[in-house]
Structure formats: C-alpha cells, structure tokens
Amino acid sequence: MLSDKQISDYFEQGYLLVENVITDAQLETLQNITYDFIEASKTVTESNDVYDLDVGHTAEHPKLTRIKLPHKQHAYFDEILRNSGVTEVLRDLLGEDATLLTSKLNTKAPGGGAAVEWHQDWAFYPHTNDSLLAFGLLLEDVDMENGALQVVPGSHKGPILSHHNQGIFCGAIDPDDPDFEQDKIVSLTGKAGSMTVHHVRTLHGSAPNRSDRARLILFYEIAKADAWPILGSNSYIHSLGQLKFWDDLKERTIIGKPCLEPRVENVPVRMPLPPAKDVSSIFKTQQFGGMKSVYED
Ligand SMILES: O=C(O)CCC(=O)C(=O)O
Numbered sequence: 001m002l003s004d005k006q007i008s009d010y011f012e013q014g015y016l017l018v019e020n021v022i023t024d025a026q027l028e029t030l031q032n033i034t035y036d037f038i039e040a041s042k043t044v045t046e047s048n049d050v051y052d053l054d055v056g057h058t059a060e061h062p063k064l065t066r067i068k069l070p071h072k073q074h075a076y077f078d079e080i081l082r083n084s085g086v087t088e089v090l091r092d093l094l095g096e097d098a099t100l101l102t103s104k105l106n107t108k109a110p111g112g113g114a115a116v117e118w119h120q121d122w123a124f125y126p127h128t129n130d131s132l133l134a135f136g137l138l139l140e141d142v143d144m145e146n147g148a149l150q151v152v153p154g155s156h157k158g159p160i161l162s163h164h165n166q167g168i169f170c171g172a173i174d175p176d177d178p179d180f181e182q183d184k185i186v187s188l189t190g191k192a193g194s195m196t197v198h199h200v201r202t203l204h205g206s207a208p209n210r211s212d213r214a215r216l217i218l219f220y221e222i223a224k225a226d227a228w229p230i231l232g233s234n235s236y237i238h239s240l241g242q243l244k245f246w247d248d249l250k251e252r253t254i255i256g257k258p259c260l261e262p263r264v265e266n267v268p269v270r271m272p273l274p275p276a277k278d279v280s281s282i283f284k285t286q287q288f289g290g291m292k293s294v295y296e297d
Contacts (some may be wrong), residue, residue: 001018001021001087001088001092002018002087002088002089002092002093002179003014005151006018006092007092007093007169009181010093010197010199012154013153013154014053014151014153014154014155014156014157014198014199014201014202015151015153015186015188015196015197015198015204015207016169016196016197017188017194017196017283018085018089018141018194018197019176019190019191019192019193019194020085020191020193020194021084021085021086021089021137021194021195022080022085022086022137022193022195024193025082025083025140025248027192027193029076030077030080030138030139030218030255031077031139031216032138032140033074033076033077033194034067034105034216034218034294037050037064037067037073037074037105038062038064038067038107038214041053041057041062041097042059042060042062043059044057044103045057048226049068050067050073051066051068052064052065052066052067052068052280052281052283053065054109054112054113055112055141055242056067056112056240057279060088061108061109063109063112063113064106064107064109064279065106065109065113065114065283066104066105066106066107066281067104067105067107068104068281069102069103069104069154070103070104070105070218071100071103071220072103074245076220077103077105079101080137081220081254082180082254082255083105085135085195086135086195087254087255089135089195089197090135090254090255091221091255093133093197094131094133094222094223094224094255095256096255096256097224097225097253097255097256097257097258097259098151098222098223098224098225098253098254098255098256099222099223099224099225099249099254099258100221100222100252100254101125101132101219101221101222101223101229101252102220102221102252103218103220103221104219104281105216105218105219106205106215106216106217106219107214107215107216108208108209108214108215108216108217109214110145110149110209110211110212110214111209111210111211111212112208112209112210113146113147113208113214113215113285114208115147115205115206115207115208115245115293115294115295115296116204116205116206116231116243116282116283116286117171117172117173117205117286117291117292117293117294117295118171118172118173118175118180118203118204118205118283118294119163119171119173119203119204119244119286120155120160120163120173120201120202120203120204121198121200121201121204121221122160122201122285123160123161123163123169123171123270123272123281124163124171124220124257124270124271124272124282125200125229125272126230126231126267126269126272127223127227127228127229127230128226128227128228128262128264128265128267129199129224129226129227129262129264129265129267130156130199130200130201130227130261130265130267131223131224131226131263132199132221132222132223132224133197133198133199133200133221133222134153134197134198134200134219134220134221134222135195135196135197135198135217135219135222136149136196136217136218136219137193137194137195137217137219138190138191138192138193138194138195138196138197138216138217139192139216139217139218140192140213140214140215140216140292141190141191141192141213142188142190142205142215142217143188143189143211144187145209145210145211145213145291146210146211146213146214146215147206147207147208147209147210148187148189148206148207148215149186149188149196149198149204149205149206149217150185150186150187150188150204150205150206151185151186151187151188151198151202151204152164152180152181152182152184152186152202152203152204153184153186154184155181155184155201155202155203156199156200156201156202157201158179158201159179159268160201160268160270161173161177161179161180161203162174162177162270163172163272164191164204164270165289165290165291165292166290167274168274168275168276168289168290169271169272169273169275169276169277169285169289170276170285170286170288170289170290170291171272171276171282171285171286171289171291172205172286172289172291172292173203173224174215175292175293175294176292180203182294187231190259196217199249200221205294205295207295208295217280222254224251225256225257225258225259226259226262226263226278227260227262227263228262230269230271231271231272231273234261236275265284275289276289276290278280
C-alpha cells in the first residue's frame with residue numbers, strides 16, 4: 001500500500017498523511033454509523049461509557065468531544081481496522097504482528113469542540129520499546145478551521161518533554177518548553193477517507209473547531225506486538241487479571257499473533273503519575289491536571 005518513500009518519510013519525520021486509504025463505500029458506511037451515534041446522543045444528559053459530552057450539549061444541538069472505544073460500540077469500526085487499506089498501512093509500518101491498544105472517535109463539535117493540547121502519546125503509555133503509532137481516519141474533510149491535527153516533524157527523535165504540572169501528570173507539555181519547536185509545526189489537513197499517522201513520540205495537538213462543520217477523526221492506537229506496556233493507560237492486566245487479559249490480548253491482536261518476548265530497549269520513561277483528579281479522557285486529564293493552553297487566546 002505505501003511506497004518506499006512514504007515508509008522512509010514516516011520513520012524520518014514521525015508522521016504521514018495517506019490519501020484515499022479506504023473506499024468511498026467504506027467511508028460512507030463509517031459516516032452513517034457515526035451520525036447515527038451522534039443522533040442517539042440527543043437523549044443523553046451526562047457522559048457515560050459511550051459518549052464524552054462537551055460543554056453545551058443539548059438534545060437540539062448535540063455536542064460531543066468523543067465517542068469512546070468505537071471498535072467496541074460497532075463491529076464495523078473493528079472490521080475497518082482488520083480488513084481494509086488501513087491494515088495494509090499498519091503492516092507496512094509495524095510489520096507482521098500488531099496489537100490494538102485503544103480507539104476513540106474524536107468528534108469536535110462545530111463551534112468550539114475542545115482543543116487537544118500538545119503532548120506525546122508516549123508520556124501516557126510508556127512501553128518496552130517505542131514501535132507504536134496512532135492513526136486517524138478522517139471521516140469528514142479536515143482543515144485548519146475545524147481543528148486539524150498538528151505535529152512537529154522529527155520530534156519523535158528528540159526528548160520526551162515534561163507532561164507534569166506542579167507534580168501532577170497533566171497530559172500536556174508546557175507551551176514555553178524550549179524543546180517545543182513551534183516554528184516547525186505542520187497541519188495534517190486532508191479529504192475525508194485520508195489517514196493521518198503519528199509516531200508515539202511525535203509531539204502533536206489540535207486547535208478547537210472554529211467552523212460550523214463537525215471534525216470527525218476516528219483514532220486508533222497500535223503497537224508492534226513486541227512492545228509491552230510498562231504502566232499507564234494501556235496496562236490492561238491490572239484491571240482484568242491474567243485470564244481475561246490473555247483473552248483480551250488475543251482479541252486485540254489485529255495482525256499476526258501475540259509476542260511473548262518483549263523487545264526491551266533503552267527508552268526514556270517517566271511514569272504518568274500521580275494522576276489528575278479525573279483521567280477519564282485526555283480532555284479531562286489536561287483540564288484537571290491544570291495544563292497551560294497553546295490555543296486559548
Ligand atoms: O483529536 C485530536 O485532534 C487529537 C487526539 C489526540 O491526540 C489524543 O486523543 O491523544
């Protein structure tokens with residue numbers, strides 16, 4: 001699926017934008033399912049296991065920050081991961097064995113949908129090596145107005161910046177950190193049906209949605225199977241226990257098979273602890289951790 005140039009660009013720059021990664025029919029199916037979920041959120045008044053509601057959510061104007069774990073909410077969100085152009089891209093970048101960590105459909109409602117402050121995913125879930133990535137399927141056209149994902153090229157090869165504020169893990173870097181090279185920022189704008197990919201150490205963020213259109217990006221976080229979680233949001237073993245964990249791991253193995261011999265590399269790790277008061281989503285971690293915003297005027 002990817003050319004040699006795209007693959008080397010990803011490893012060199014720490015991000016990629018792949019156009020037309022799914023067919024028009026697949027895109028339409030994903031859009032229809034998503035809009036059905038947004039419609040169904042009209043009867044919801046508090047965030048729950050499916051919806052993270054944004055400030056100002058009403059039955060007339062549903063406003064969500066995200067649909068949680070979409071691959072568990074609808075089989076098609078799982079299917080697209082395992083059997084589509086997306087799967088080929090993952091194989092090209094991660095190899096024959098890969099594991100899903102989690103998924104989220106960040107919906108950024110029109111007229112304000114929350115910013116995601118700058119961070120490196122690695123700070124949230126350190127592993128034994130850094131062969132991990134997150135990718136986003138654009139379900140609508142994305143531009144600067146509706147809050148495109150932004151990255152700092154090459155930052156995956158640099159330091160892991162502090163994501164702590166006054167001793168608490170706040171899931172965001174300090175905008176004044178001298179290692180945050182804002183002059184290098186690239187915005188990943190594109191047509192619906194495209195896919196953004198960013199390396200787990202790549203610095204990224206996104207502005208609020210200032211348009212009157214939804215910004216729908218379906219994100220999945222994926223690890224090469226030999227990368228094992230050390231601690232953090234993906235250490236499922238702590239909450240599941242060993243038997244359930246093994247079943248869950250097999251289910252999350254989207255390409256190939258689980259790897260029982262972790263590749264342990266000399267990677268920089270600082271535990272994402274102590275946690276903020278609410279860690280139910282990145283939005284809450286950043287808000288309750290008291291991060292400083294890059295985007296607020
Ligand atoms: O929705 C976005 O623009 C970015 C999401 C993200 O970086 C995250 O959830 O970790």
